Amino acid sequence: MAIGFRHQLQQQLHKWAARAARPFVSWTEPWEHIDPVSFFMQGPACGFRERFFWSNPSGTTVLVGLGSVCTLETDNGDDRFAEMEAKRQEWSERVVSYGEVHQPPLLFGGFSFDPHRERTGLWSRFPAAKLIAPAVLLTVRNGRAQLTVTVPVGGKGEREMERVGRLLDRASLRADAPAALPTLVSDVEEASDRWLAAVREAIGQIRAGSLDKVVLARARRLRFTEPPDPAAVLLRLREQQPFAYLFAFEQDGRCLIGASPEQLVEKAGLTCGSVCLAGSVRRGATPNEDERLGAWLQADVKNREEHQFVVRMIHRLFSSVCEAVEMPARPQLLKLPHIQHLCTPVVGRGCREPSVLRLVELLHPTPALGGSPRERALAAIRSLEPLDRGWYAAPIGWVNSEGDGEWAVAIRSALLVGNDAVLFAGCGIVADSDPDSEYEETAVKMRPMRSALGVMDND
Numbered sequence: 001m002a003i004g005f006r007h008q009l010q011q012q013l014h015k016w017a018a019r020a021a022r023p024f025v026s027w028t029e030p031w032e033h034i035d036p037v038s039f040f041m042q043g044p045a046c047g048f049r050e051r052f053f054w055s056n057p058s059g060t061t062v063l064v065g066l067g068s069v070c071t072l073e074t075d076n077g078d079d080r081f082a083e084m085e086a087k088r089q090e091w092s093e094r095v096v097s098y099g100e101v102h103q104p105p106l107l108f109g110g111f112s113f114d115p116h117r118e119r120t121g122l123w124s125r126f127p128a129a130k131l132i133a134p135a136v137l138l139t140v141r142n143g144r145a146q147l148t149v150t151v152p153v154g155g156k157g158e159r160e161m162e163r164v165g166r167l168l169d170r171a172s173l174r175a176d177a178p179a180a181l182p183t184l185v186s187d188v189e190e191a192s193d194r195w196l197a198a199v200r201e202a203i204g205q206i207r208a209g210s211l212d213k214v215v216l217a218r219a220r221r222l223r224f225t226e227p228p229d230p231a232a233v234l235l236r237l238r239e240q241q242p243f244a245y246l247f248a249f250e251q252d253g254r255c256l257i258g259a260s261p262e263q264l265v266e267k268a269g270l271t272c273g274s275v276c277l278a279g280s281v282r283r284g285a286t287p288n289e290d291e292r293l294g295a296w297l298q299a300d301v302k303n304r305e306e307h308q309f310v311v312r313m314i315h316r317l318f319s320s321v322c323e324a325v326e327m328p329a330r331p332q333l334l335k336l337p338h339i340q341h342l343c344t345p346v347v348g349r350g351c352r353e354p355s356v357l358r359l360v361e362l363l364h365p366t367p368a369l370g371g372s373p374r375e376r377a378l379a380a381i382r383s384l385e386p387l388d389r390g391w392y393a394a395p396i397g398w399v400n401s402e403g404d405g406e407w408a409v410a411i412r413s414a415l416l417v418g419n420d421a422v423l424f425a426g427c428g429i430v431a432d433s434d435p436d437s438e439y440e441e442t443a444v445k446m447r448p449m450r451s452a453l454g455v456m457d458n459d
C-alpha cells in the first residue's frame with residue numbers, strides 16, 4: 001500500500017510541477033489501521049521535528065500530524081486571531097487537494113494564554129499564535145483511517161517525499177515500543193508561598209469589588225533521570241484519562257502535552273458548541289461518598305457562582321453570533337478519574353461566523369481560565385500570578401480550509417523540556433474561596449499528569 005501511495009503521489013507531484021498552478025499539493029487515501037500513538041512515535045526517526053496529537057473525548061476523531069510544510073505564526077498580541085485567520089485563508093488558496101477521500105487541508109496549533117505577558121525562556125518557540133500544516137496527517141474518524149501527505153510542488157517536494165517515504169515504510173512495520181518512563185529525581189515548586197499570598201490578595205480585591213472572579217495558576221517542576229518520551233506519556237494518558245481531549249504539540253524536542261476535559265469551541269458548518277467547565281470537587285473513595293460530594297458540588301453556592309460566570313459569558317457570545325442557542329437549565333456533573341466538575345454544554349445553531357478561529361477569539365479566555373470581568377481578571381493575573389503561563393490554559397486544536405475545527409483549552413497539562421516536566425494547574429477564585437482548599441484543588445488537578453509521568457502519589 002505504501003508503495004502504491006508513494007508512486008501515485010510522485011506522479012501527481014510531477015503533474016503539478018508542470019502546471020505549477022498552486023505551490024502545494026495534498027493527497028488523501030484510505031489507510032490501513034495503525035495505532036495513532038505508534039504513528040506519532042515514528043516522527044523523530046524519520047526526521048520530522050514537529051508532532052501533533054489530538055483525540056477528542058469520545059475518541060471518534062484522532063489526528064496525528066508529523067512535520068511542517070508550512071508554519072503560520074505571529075507574535076502580534078493585539079491582532080493575532082485576525083492575522084491567523086487571514087493567513088489560514090491564504091494557505092487554503094495555496095494548496096490543492098487530491099485523492100480518493102475528500103480531506104480539506106488542515107492546520108493544527110495553539111495560542112498563548114496572554115500575549116501581553118512577557119515570555120520566559122521556558123516557552124521559547126511557543127509564540128502568541130502558531131499553526132502548522134503537517135507534511136503527513138493520519139486521521140482516524142469513527143475507526144476509519146486515512147492518510148494525507150502534503151508537499152511543496154517542485155524540487156523541495158521531491159526532498160520532502162524522501163522523508164515521507166521513510167515514514168510510510170516504517171509506519172507499516174509498527175514495531176517500536178515507547179521508551180520506559182524515567183525515574184523522578186526532584187519535584188520542586190518554587191513559589192507556593194507566593195501563590196497562596198496571591199490567592200489571599202485576589203480574595204481581598206474581589207471582596208473590595210474590583211473584580212468578580214479570577215483564575216490563578218501555579219506550576220511544579222519535576223526532574224527525571226532522562227527526557228520523558230511523549231509517546232509513553234500519551235499511552236498512559238489514553239489509558240488513564242478517558243473522556244478527555246488528549247493533545248501533544250511538539251517542536252524541536254519541546255512538547256506541550258495533556259488530557260484536557262474542557263472544550264473551548266467546535267464548529268462544523270453552521271453548528272457550534274462549547275462546554276462550560278468550572279466548579280470542582282475531588283472524587284469520593286466510595287460510591288456513596290462520591291455521590292455525596294457530587295450532590296454537594298451541585299448545591300454549593302460558591303461553586304455555582306464560579307460556574308455561572310462561565311455559562312453567562314458563553315451564552316451571551318453564542319447568542320451574538322448564532323440564530324439559536326441551546327443548553328441545559330442546570331449544570332451537570334462531569335466525573336473524571338481524580339476530580340468532578342460542574343459542566344454545562346452549550347450548542348449554537350445557525351452560526352454566522354465563517355471560521356472557528358473567530359469563535360476562539362471571542363471566547364478566549366473564558367471565565368473558567370481567566371476570570372470576570374475579563375480585562376480586570378487578566379490584569380490581576382499579570383500582577384499576582386508568579387509564573388509565565390505560556391500556552392497553558394490557552395486554545396489548542398485544529399482548523400481546516402473550510403473554517404471548521406475543534407479547540408480545547410490546554411489544561412491538565414505539562415511542558416516537557418529536556419529532563420524536566422513543568423506541570424500547571426489553576427483554579428477559580430471568588431469572594432468565598434479558601435486559599436488552602438484552592439491549593440489542594442490545584443494539587444488534585446496535577447494528579448493526572450503526575451500519574452501519566454509515572455509519579456505515584458500516595459494520597
Ligand SMILES: C=C(O[C@H]1C=CC=C(C(=O)O)[C@@H]1O)C(=O)O
Nearest residue numbers: 278279280368411425426427428
Ligand atoms: C484552570 C483549570 O481548571 C479550570 C477548569 C475546570 C474547573 C476549574 C475550577 O473549578 O476552578 C477551572 O476553572 C486547571 O485545571 O488548570
